Amino acid sequence: MFDRISALTIEFHPITNQRMEIYSTVNSDPISLGVLASGSGSNLESIATAIHNGQLNAKIQVLIYNNPNAFVRERAERLGIPSVLLNHRDYKSREELDAAIIDVLREAKVDLVIMAGWMRVVTEVLIQAFPDRILNIHPSLLPSFPGIHAVKQALDYGVKIAGCTVHIVSLAVDRGPILLQAAVEVLPDDTEASLQKRIQVQEHLIYPKSIALHAQKLKV
Numbered sequence: 001m002f003d004r005i006s007a008l009t010i011e012f013h014p015i016t017n018q019r020m021e022i023y024s025t026v027n028s029d030p031i032s033l034g035v036l037a038s039g040s041g042s043n044l045e046s047i048a049t050a051i052h053n054g055q056l057n058a059k060i061q062v063l064i065y066n067n068p069n070a071f072v073r074e075r076a077e078r079l080g081i082p083s084v085l086l087n088h089r090d091y092k093s094r095e096e097l098d099a100a101i102i103d104v105l106r107e108a109k110v111d112l113v114i115m116a117g118w119m120r121v122v123t124e125v126l127i128q129a130f131p132d133r134i135l136n137i138h139p140s141l142l143p144s145f146p147g148i149h150a151v152k153q154a155l156d157y158g159v160k161i162a163g164c165t166v167h168i169v170s171l172a173v174d175r176g177p178i179l180l181q182a183a184v185e186v187l188p189d190d191t192e193a194s195l196q197k198r199i200q201v202q203e204h205l206i207y208p209k210s211i212a213l214h215a216q217k218l219k220v
């Protein structure tokens with residue numbers, strides 16, 4: 001994992017005694033987060049866990065999800081995170097959905113918008129409302145393999161090193177300045193599922209860290 005985080009301390013978890021990295025932030029107030037997710041929500045949970053463990057000084061104010069059956073809703077409930085369903089099928093255009101998203105995020109007064117498996121293409125409307133403040137995680141070493149089925153694309157291509165990327169969201173899908181990446185070795189008998197699983201382990205490490213890194217830069 002390559003990063004440029006300026007101040008990072010190591011502590012030990014009070015119960016498990018595991019080594020933990022503590023990500024420093026500029027302000028003593030927690031970074032206020034709004035999370036957008038469409039699926040299982042393991043990244044939401046990893047961010048919530050980093051907050052709970054005292055590694056990341058942040059608060060997840062709201063989860064917005066677009067798929068009524070997404071497992072992420074159950075996770076949010078278990079984690080005590082308020083959630084709002086904005087079903088894309090109820091909106092005539094992407095812009096209208098984004099306008100509804102903005103209303104919820106502004107109401108929750110979020111500093112950063114965290115796309116964690118958000119399977120909708122965002123428009124200029126959302127990007128302009130939170131310039132440089134929307135982050136996304138993608139399961140490849142961008143700029144290789146943008147778009148859907150990134151892990152399968154990487155396997156089909158035959159790369160030996162796969163990985164994941166956290167980047168700032170721009171209009172071009174899976175583009176935008178890169179904050180952190182982690183590399184994962186591709187094993188000879190990897191399947192899409194086995195490789196995806198190891199990539200997700202790294203996603204759960206770099207997303208909380210990227211949030212702290214970016215908040216430091218923006219001084220939020």
Ligand code: GRF
Pocket residue numbers: 037038039040041042043044116117118137138139164200203
């Ligand atoms: C992650 O693999 C992420 O890279 C991609 O969507 C997936 C979301 O997983 N953008 P989860 O819902 O956080 O488990």
